[in-house]
Amino acid sequence: MPSLHLYQFQSLGLDPIDLTVGPGECITLAGPSGCGKSLLLRAIADLDPHEGDAAIDGLRQSRIRGHEWRSRVGLLPAESHWWGDRVRDHLPGAEPPHLQDLGFGVDSLDWSIARLSSGEKQRLALIRLLAGQPGALLLDEPTANLDQKTGQWVEALIDTYRREKGAAVIWVSHDPEQRERVSDRAFLIEDRMLRCETWN
Amino acid sequence: MELIQLSPWDLSIAALLVLALAAISWRLHLGIEGRLLIATVRSVLQLMLIGLVLKALFAQSNPLLIGAVTLFMLSMAGYEVMARQQRRFKGLWGMGIGTLSMFISSFSITLLALHVVVQVEPWYTPQYLIPLLGMLLGNTMTGMAIALDNLTQQAWQRRGAIEAKLTLGWNWDNAIRDIRRDALRAGLIPIINAMGAAGVVSLPGMMTGQILAGSPPMDAAKYQIMILMLIAGGTGLGATFAVWLGSRRLFDKRERLRLDRLR
Structure with missing residues (x-):
């Protein structure tokens, strides 16, 4: 069961952080825009240079190669990018897992990327990420472009995935109700530091 | 005549x-x-x-002097490759990648031509060495500049797609593969076109010069054929090396895309 550890981990705009996210645990992050939430997630995924170290399932980030780390610690950026023409160019196999869970039929694999709505892109990006079975999820506002119904599907899928796989989840969300719903622990970023968020 | x-x-x-x-x-x-x-x-x-x-x-025919002239030609060609880049690498890499690639391709191919093909004695006879090297440098320079420019521009424009592949656990080599292939193809198109048009549309410079100087046209044609093939080989070798080196430089040890290494 993978847990995610940060050791004196420092990304741009934040003070060093020590944090453990247990197996199957979901923590949420919130804070004003520009406070460094997205940069923290990018640094944990090791896409940006940073100070300190991290570990997943006992494996140190500094001990394994970049792509090995990123296949274990999956980042879902706020904006998804696509390189092929069709949906199927980005997903493995004839029937990728979780397609139905987010309301897509098998015929959607032949859809043109250029014609996807922003909500469809966001859901397909999550399916694409989960297909690689990462042990930790770093989610940057995964329901920002979604309506209530599809948003609930995404919340349900992430919840099932982390329980079944025991994945550690860090979830950036602007919606206080969503944070209260999905988080085991919640943090706010204030003055370059993480503080516990409480619900009154 | x-x-x-x-x-x-x-x-x-x-x-x-x-x-x-x-x-x-x-x-x-x-x-x-x-x-x-x-x-x-x-x-x-x-x-x-x-x-x-x-x-x-x-x-x-002083070898040292000839060496100095060839190095000067090489550095000018390296500078030209760098100057034609819209987004070049910062620091020494900006000029280094092109110069090193041209050194490896043009110099080795010129040596091969002088030793094995033409078999001139001594091999550094400047009447052969300087024009041959000049023609190779001038032509591989074009291919290399286009290939490198294409590589860095595409990496800049398609950074989102490259990083998307990285976040999914692809290694750097796979993440930049399609861009590298496109860049190499773009760099090789001019010499392929030049070979296709040779003799039909254009009489290449070397052949023209030899004919003007009184050589029999068949001899001039044979020299031109050799030169075209050497240029094709040199451009291919140099551009492959430059694009590989450049694409490697776009990523750091942790396989992060580092566009901050471009200016």
Whole structure:
């Protein structure tokens, strides 16, 4: 069961952080825009240079190669990018897992990327990420472009995935109700530091 | 047949054409008359100068002097490759990637041609070495500049897609593969086109020169065939190396895309 550890981990705009996210645990992050939430997630995924170290399932980030780390610690950026023409160019196999869970039929694999709505892109990006079975999820506002119904599907899928796989989840969300719903622990970023968020 | 000497008078007739073009540019507000005149003056000065240098070089055949001239040619070509990049690498890499690639491709292929193909004695005979190397450098330079420019521009434009692949756990090599392939293809197109058009559309410079100097056309054709093939080989080798080196430099040890290494 993978847990995610940060050791004196420092990304741009934040003070060093020590944090453990247990197996199957979901923590949420919130804070004003520009406070460094997205940069923290990018640094944990090791896409940006940073100070300190991290570990997943006992494996140190500094001990394994970049792509090995990123296949274990999956980042879902706020904006998804696509390189092929069709949906199927980005997903493995004839029937990728979780397609139905987010309301897509098998015929959607032949859809043109250029014609996807922003909500469809966001859901397909999550399916694409989960297909690689990462042990930790770093989610940057995964329901920002979604309506209530599809948003609930995404919340349900992430919840099932982390329980079944025991994945550690860090979830950036602007919606206080969503944070209260999905988080085991919640943090706010204030003055370059993480503080516990409480619900009154 | 003796080569007919060109007098300063003959050259000034040709120069009138350039002046006419500059006048047209000025009249039509094309805004290139300044650059045109500077380029013309540059080419006159540079060619007269290289004429003098080669005259001295051919008279002495001093290996050290010949080496110095080849290195000068190489560094000028490296600078040209760098200057044609819209987003070049910062620091020494900006000039280093192109220069190193051209050194490896052009020098090795020139040596191969002199030793194995032409078998001139000694191999550094400047009458063969300098023009051969010059032609190889000039042509591989174009291919390499296009390939490198394509690589860095595409990496910049498609950074989102590259990083998307990285976040899914792809290694750097796979993440940049399609961009590298496109860049290499773009770099090789000019020489492929030149070979396709040779003899039908254009009589290449070397062959023209040899025919003007009185060589039998068949001999001139054979030399030109050799040169085209050497250029194709040199461009392919150099561009492959440059694009590989450049794409490697776009990522750091942790396989992060580092566009901050471009200016």
